[in-house]
Structures are given as C-alpha cells and as structure tokens.
Amino acid sequence: MSNGWVLPDELLRDAPAYTPRPYELADLELLLTGAYAPLAGFLGRADLTSVARRGRLADGSPWPVPVTLQVPAELVSGLDLNNPVERGLVLTDPEGAPTALLEVTDLWPTTQGWYGVGGPVRRIGDGGHGPFQRLRRAPAEVRELLPPGRVLGVIADRPLHRPQLAQIAHAVRTLAAHLLILIPVANTSPDGLAPEVLVRSIFGARDRMPPATIVAVPIARRGDDIWDALLRARVARAYGVTHVLSTTEMLTGGGLRMLVPRELAYDNRDGQWRWRDDIPPRNRRLPLGQEEIEDLLDRGFPLPEWHTPPTVAKELTRARPPRRHRGLVVFFTGLSGSGKSTIARGLADALRESGDRTLTLLDGDVVRRELSAGLGFSRADRDLNVRRIGWVAAEVARHRGLAICCPIAPYHRARSIAREMARSAGAGFVLVHVATPLAVCERRDRKGLYARARAGQLTGMTGVDDPYEEPKDADVVLDTTDLTVEECVHLLLTHLTETGWVESRLQPA
Numbered sequence: 001m002s003n004g005w006v007l008p009d010e011l012l013r014d015a016p017a018y019t020p021r022p023y024e025l026a027d028l029e030l031l032l033t034g035a036y037a038p039l040a041g042f043l044g045r046a047d048l049t050s051v052a053r054r055g056r057l058a059d060g061s062p063w064p065v066p067v068t069l070q071v072p073a074e075l076v077s078g079l080d081l082n083n084p085v086e087r088g089l090v091l092t093d094p095e096g097a098p099t100a101l102l103e104v105t106d107l108w109p110t111t112q113g114w115y116g117v118g119g120p121v122r123r124i125g126d127g128g129h130g131p132f133q134r135l136r137r138a139p140a141e142v143r144e145l146l147p148p149g150r151v152l153g154v155i156a157d158r159p160l161h162r163p164q165l166a167q168i169a170h171a172v173r174t175l176a177a178h179l180l181i182l183i184p185v186a187n188t189s190p191d192g193l194a195p196e197v198l199v200r201s202i203f204g205a206r207d208r209m210p211p212a213t214i215v216a217v218p219i220a221r222r223g224d225d226i227w228d229a230l231l232r233a234r235v236a237r238a239y240g241v242t243h244v245l246s247t248t249e250m251l252t253g254g255g256l257r258m259l260v261p262r263e264l265a266y267d268n269r270d271g272q273w274r275w276r277d278d279i280p281p282r283n284r285r286l287p288l289g290q291e292e293i294e295d296l297l298d299r300g301f302p303l304p305e306w307h308t309p310p311t312v313a314k315e316l317t318r319a320r321p322p323r324r325h326r327g328l329v330v331f332f333t334g335l336s337g338s339g340k341s342t343i344a345r346g347l348a349d350a351l352r353e354s355g356d357r358t359l360t361l362l363d364g365d366v367v368r369r370e371l372s373a374g375l376g377f378s379r380a381d382r383d384l385n386v387r388r389i390g391w392v393a394a395e396v397a398r399h400r401g402l403a404i405c406c407p408i409a410p411y412h413r414a415r416s417i418a419r420e421m422a423r424s425a426g427a428g429f430v431l432v433h434v435a436t437p438l439a440v441c442e443r444r445d446r447k448g449l450y451a452r453a454r455a456g457q458l459t460g461m462t463g464v465d466d467p468y469e470e471p472k473d474a475d476v477v478l479d480t481t482d483l484t485v486e487e488c489v490h491l492l493l494t495h496l497t498e499t500g501w502v503e504s505r506l507q508p509a
C-alpha cells in the first residue's frame with residue numbers, strides 16, 4: 001500500500017466530503033490510532049485479492065480481514081487518481097465534522113451506484129469526542145504504560161460477573177501477567193447494552209479484579225464470528241497483548257496465545273468459585289445465563305450477590321430497569337383500514353388513564369402531516385416515513401416514555417430497522433400485526449382509498465398494486481374481522497400486562 005503523502009492541507013477545502021457508515025467509521029478510527037497496524041488506510045483491490053487468497057497484504061505482511069470503504073459514485077466522479085492533489089476525500093463523523101483525509105489511490109465500481117475506495121488516511125480536525133473519550137487511548141500510548149512481560153488481554157464485550165472475574169484472576173495468576181481490558185465501544189454490546197453502560201459496568205467490577213489497564217476501543221462487530229475474532233486479536237496485539245482470554249473456542253491468529261477457560265461454578269460451602277467438576281453437585285451453583293439475568297432485571301428482581309458484584313448489578317439495573325418502568329414502542333402494522341388507528345387510540349386512552357408513563361401517539365395521518373409532510377407513497381418514501389416514525393418513537397422510549405405508532409409499514413426491512421432503533425435506545429418493542437384480511441378492509445373502505453385504487457385513480461395502494469410483506473416476527477396478531485375494538489384493546493392490554501410492560505392494575509375486569 002502506498003504511504004507517500006502528498007496532498008497539501010490547503011487543498012482540503014476543495015475535496016469532496018463524505019460520512020462513512022458506522023462500521024466504516026469504526027474501522028477508520030482504528031486505522032488512525034494505529035490499532036490496525038500495519039494498515040495505513042482502506043484496502044485497494046490488490047490488497048483485497050491478496051487478503052482473500054492468502055491472508056496477507058500484497059506486500060506479504062499478514063492481514064486477516066478486508067477493511068474497506070464504499071462511497072456513492074457521484075462523490076468520486078470528479079477525482080483524478082493520477083493527480084495527487086485531486087484525489088483527496090474528506091471523511092466526516094456523523095455530525096459532519098471532518099475526521100480524516102483519504103488519499104484515494106484505488107477506485108472501483110462495486111454495487112450499483114457505489115464505488116470501493118482504497119488509500120491511506122490521515123487524521124484532520126481535533127480528534128474524537130463522545131463519552132469516555134479519555135479511555136480511547138492509542139495503542140502506542142498504552143504500550144508505553146504496560147509493564148514488561150506478559151500481558152493478558154480480555155475483550156470485555158459483556159459485563160463482568162463473578163464467574164468471569166474469577167476466571168480472569170486465575171489466568172492472571174497462572175501467567176503472572178499484567179491485565180489489559182479492552183472494551184469494544186463501536187456499537188451496542190451483544191446483550192444490547194449501550195457502550196457507556198458497558199464501560200460503567202466494567203468499572204463497577206474494577207476493585208474485584210487484579211490491577212488492570214482499561215481501554216475503550218471502537219471495534220465494530222462485522223456479523224462474522226471468525227472475522228471478528230481475527231480482527232480483535234490483531235487489535236489486541238497492537239495494544240501489546242501477548243495472551244488473550246477467550247470465552248469462545250475461536251482461533252485468534254496474529255501469533256497470540258489463547259487461554260480457553262474451564263467452566264467455573266460457585267461453591268456454596270465457602271463462597272469460592274472453582275472448577276465446576278471439583279464441587280459436589282449439591283454444593284454448586286452454575287453461572288446465570290444471559291437470559292436468566294435479563295429475566296431478573298425485566299421483572300425487577302435484584303441480581304444475586306453470589307453471582308454479580310453489587311456495583312455491577314447497580315449499573316445493569318439502571319440500564320435495564322424493570323419493564324414496567326422502561327420505555328416502550330408499540331408498533332402497529334397492517335393494511336389500510338385494518339384497524340390500526342382505532343385500536344391504537346383505544347390502547348392510548350387506556351394507558352393514559354393510568355398515568356404511569358407519558359405517551360406519544362404517532363398516528364399515520366398525523367405523522368404524514370407533521371413529520372413526513374411532502375413524502376409520497378413510493379417504496380423509498382414509505383421507508384423514509386417508517387424510519388422517521390421509528391426514530392422519533394425510539395427517542396420517546398429512550399426517555400422512558402411510551403410511543404404508539406401505526407403506519408402501514410408494509411416492508412419487513414423498515415419494520416426491523418424500527419425494532420433495532422428501539423432496542424438501541426434501551427427500550428422495548430412490541431410489534432402488533434393487525435391482520436384483517438384485504439377483503440374486509442376493502443369492504444370497510446373507510447377513506448374510499450380502495451375504490452379509488454380499483455378505479456385506477458390511485459396507484460401504489462398497499463394490498464392492491466403494492467405488496468404487503470406479512471410480518472413473521474409479530475408479538476401480537478389481531479384479525480379484527482370478528483372482534484370488537486374493545487376486545488382488541490383488551491387482548492393487547494393483556495399481552496402487555498403478562499409480559500410485564502404495564503402494571504397489572506390496568507387490566508380491565
């Protein structure tokens with residue numbers, strides 16, 4: 001890869017600017033800090049081919065995984081790769097602040113309308129911001145701080161409960177190593193914790209672990225376990241790690257030694273954690289699974305002290321309060337006239353009566369007037385509409401409010417984005433499919449839309465000449481053909497009560 005740097009600063013302002021996608025921004029940050037050494041930038045085609053074929057860059061240095069950037073075609077149409085001063089691309093953070101300059105040395109079409117760009121990157125602007133910025137130290141800086149000798153790396157992508165802490169303590173003792181905790185902070189944790197919650201929970205366990213250096217690393221999951229493990233190992237090594245403690249039986253690559261811990265259990269005779277097979281069955285308690293932990297939190301029960309240090313439990317309880325106090329998005333989907341608005345209004349009234357939570361009703365027509373004025377009914381506009389609704393709903397729920405939305409939301413993808421936005425906001429998401437058949441909706445034809453669609457005066461009508469993708473992940477399905485509105489509202493309230501989202505006293509008699 002070319003490292004020669006020629007683009008002078010004064011040409012920056014003429015260079016096109018682009019905000020990469022979140023996982024690309026995470027890669028960018030790791031490139032800029034040197035955590036991806038020897039990589040100096042995004043890979044071009046020669047390196048990509050070589051990585052795919054033999055796990056090495058074109059120059060022969062080992063590198064396991066593609067690190068790529070894609071940009072829209074129109075952005076790069078004016079670049080001239082042969083002219084060093086006309087091949088600069090400014091990369092900005094999501095707020096639009098310049099983060100890096102990319103000198104494009106390779107450019108190739110990928111999917112429709114997109115180009116892959118390769119070339120070295122250099123930091124511009126004043127560096128990053130965000131919570132716990134002081135923990136985002138660069139590898140060189142961290143290596144300086146480490147004592148000589150072995151360094152045990154722990155990639156802490158989940159809170160550390162007592163079994164994990166016991167494992168760490170054991171490994172540190174066995175290896176006589178210094179402990180380096182790397183907390184991935186590029187996206188929500190696999191358990192759905194926001195990065196700052198994960199960081200606080202790890203710090204909550206700090207006085208239960210051997211002396212440790214703790215670093216936050218913007219390493220994103222790519223959805224491929226092997227790639228993730230390989231990249232994490234590379235990054236760990238850049239930080240000076242010699243051994244990693246893995247909780248999965250994953251290869252690490254990159255020349256690191258891996259310890260696969262044995263299963264521990266709690267010995268209730270003396271309160272120690274030791275190998276489970278060394279404890280008689282009647283005296284041992286096995287670590288709680290993630291589902292058990294979440295269930296206790298959801299129902300508002302304390303995490304048991306034998307399992308979780310109180311300081312860690314406190315952070316988890318704050319981040320995941322009992323469901324009845326947590327934000328919630330109730331998302332209706334269904335054909336026009338299926339009954340979404342009517343049921344949603346009934347539900348909203350019932351919930352308002354209780355006064356437990358503030359409530360925002362994002363109804364289809366109101367939304368189209370206030371939030372999505374000007375949008376039409378093309379696939380792109382419909383997706384955008386649902387996205388906006390999902391975004392607002394998630395913000396309402398982030399602050400422990402209750403948002404009820406009732407767009408038609410005919411496409412699965414848009415619905416799952418809404419679900420994901422709620423989840424990232426630490427809120428619940430209940431998908432209600434109002435599955436009234438088309439024939440019934442059409443017979444009701446409350447707004448006269450079906451008649452107009454059949455007469456050809458209206459195109460893109462869901463169910464008539466535009467598809468409705470039936471949800472396979474609905475939490476509640478209601479067919480209003482033979483149900484009254486009251487019955488539908490009652491069924492929904494029952495569901496919300498049984499799943500703990502609302503207090504049981506709301507349940508109508």
Ligand code: ADP
Pocket residue numbers: 334335336337338339340341342343406434444446480481483484485486488
């Ligand atoms: P959408 O919001 O899905 O377009 P609306 O709620 O605006 O649908 O319209 C549904 C129509 O169906 C209303 O006229 C409503 O009175 C009628 N309806 C009949 N039974 C029910 C029921 N069980 N639930 C909801 N609506 C019903």
